[in-house]
Amino acid sequence: MSNMDGRALRSEASSCRKIMGVSVALVTVASLMSTTVYGQTVDLSQWSPEYVKSIAGTKTFDTAADCGAVVPNDYAGNVSYWYTGPFEADPIISHEQDKAFWDAFHTAYPNIKTDVQSITYNELLDKFRTALLGNSAPMVIRLQILGGVEFAAKGYLNPITPEDYGFTAADFWPGALKSVTYDNTLYGLPTNNETMAFIWNAKVFADAGLDPEKAPATWDDVVAYSKQIKDKLGISGYGLVAKQNAGNTPFRFMPQLWAYGGGALDETAPNPTYAKVEINNEGSRAAVQAAYQMYAVDKSVPISALTNTQAENQAPFIAGQLGMMIAHPSEYAKMLDLASKATGSDKEVADAVVANMRYGLLPTGPDGKRAVVFGGSNIHVVKPEFVDGGAVDEQAVKALICMWDSPEWSTKLNWAGSNPGNINGFLTDAMKERLDTIKFLDVTTSMLPSGIPFPVLPESPEIMNIIVPDMLQNALTGNMTVDQATDDAAQKIESVIAGGGAGI
């Protein structure tokens, strides 16, 4: 047998294998298509700014046809939907995409009537609570990431599976699915997810003798950098936020606490039980100690931290009076806006700050652990008995959710403020366009794998917005020692999750 023969045989064998392979692939695809519209082709293990850029624009989707496989496009029915849509302050593109979605939906499903209400972020929860008490809720509602847990716990929401809507669990961030799982049951689907990033002023860093292009690697570095900036320049180093009764506080402090190995409960575990209190473990104490060091010992953060939210950090940052802070991806756009409004010498300073603005990953803890709060929203289906009219049109609901959470619309509808909840959205042309036009988007999206949702408990708002800020304030003001403050918080959390409330 000549080499050629061997090659021919191998070639034949190879062809057979190819045919077999293609057949298997086709069978697999066909079987998957029977339950899901979209197959996952995003590799989360490779997630990095470069990877995010490399996959954007590599796949196109025919959303109307894909959803047509879930609910026939000629289906006739009706669906009611409440969400927080774009309002006056939102960029024009958000309004355009919102309108484009509804046009596309009515084109794809011309016989489905929609009753849609866009309700402001601050009003949505209270209106929904009221509507539920009067059995006049919408069939579908989109709520902020932990907004749904209260309603799931109270039995208002329908358990669902991603497959019902043409998806699989692999189409979503694991952390995002965790945020909508209560008592081991899925009560919604993630529509969009975002994480914050670390922002610094490169000029401030350079003037303070720090590497202007390098973010602090660890939270201990943040403490040291903050002190160095304060000592050298006399301005605040890090924009600590510790206001009481403010959601801003846990969103910025919990990443630090988690990185040190702490937690409110065991929310950082792969399968959290939310039964174990960790707010007074060594890691949590180290994080509170680091905050105390910056506020009370080094005095390297704003004195106003106790009444500051992130909004109060924006003015000093654009004025070049603050070195570092944690903020949303949209912070860059906010700074551009502030700079455009500045005049005279303020304008020069503001423009220089914008030019020197840098985004990086949040620092790690001493053991290399990086963490950030997993933000975003979820879409939920309400049980029929609480819906206006007492019935839910399941097919119309499926059609709406399939389109809303499709790779295409999950990306376009979250153009300016977030990221697609359906991770296949990262493959779309729209994502490529976002990456090309929104500065630092690649960095901020790179924090997503480090995202940790707050404990998925109805008591979570009390733990995060009340107990955590109280703990910080007790320690920072010297009202209690770090150990006393964390023990006090632990006692309150135990009481809350035991159903007894944390006193008054």
Place this chain on the structure above:
Amino acid sequence: MSSSQGQAIFRDVPATVRKEANFGQRVYNSRFDYLYVAPALLVMLIVIAYPVYYTIDLSFFKTPASLSLANKTFTGLDNYVTVLTSAIFWKVTWQTIIWTVLSTLFSFLIGLGAALALHRAFIGRALLRGLLLIPWVVSAVAASYVWKWLYHSDFGVIGALLNQVGLADGPVNLIDNTTTSLYALIVVNVWKEFSFAMIMLMAGLQTVPESLLRAAQVDGASAWQRFWHVTVPQLQGVSTVTILLLVVQNFNSFIIPFIMTGGGPVGSTQIWITHIYELAFLRQNWGVGAAYAVLLFLIMMVLGYFYVRALTRGDDKRAGA
């Protein structure tokens, strides 16, 4: 005399005489009056009476965050016991008293001073009246944000001014400080409220008879004596009403502490109303929040009683005259 004229006269008959007609007859005679107030009464029943009833009802139930209100558990007076035996409640109560008493006292005194100053005619009086009204007409939310920046511990104008005139050396920390934060907020509240007292007292000053003041002057009374012995007694009625309204307003004052400090630092600016809001809406402890609100409601009812009494003082005498 037409029947309508007769009816009008019957209504003007003093109460003692009207008692002779039986109750049913009196109701029948006033049927159109009841009809006219019925819509307003209905609206009040829906938007005031029902929420009050619901709050009282809710205060007897435990409402954990994991249970819908339909599944709340009856616990009797437990929520009231929880509130009244809590150390935080008494701390917040003490802060509420300081907040209410100082805010009312200084708003009234500054308002009285401004009213007396503006009562006399001088060039620019109208303009000054308008300017002094500004704090009252400005939105409390906007004012709170402005004052928050004025007080700002790092970049506040107040701190900068104090440093410039040499009264401070370094950052002036008023609202991020557990000792001074409540008083700093009281200053804002007084600034916001004194105009109200000023308007009320200016109106009161218009009713002081000029003849009495002149008579006192002729009798040799000094300016202070005229103020103390003539003006002050004449202002008693309007002062009582003003003080009561200020007390009610301050007990319910939510916006300034909530926006400026959120009740912090370490609860040092927490007052009843912000505490109730925190319990009910931020911690979803509706039952305890409702019990707390009922206690506040009772206090408001007592104040309301005195307010109505102050307003209607002399009505019976006039009716019987």
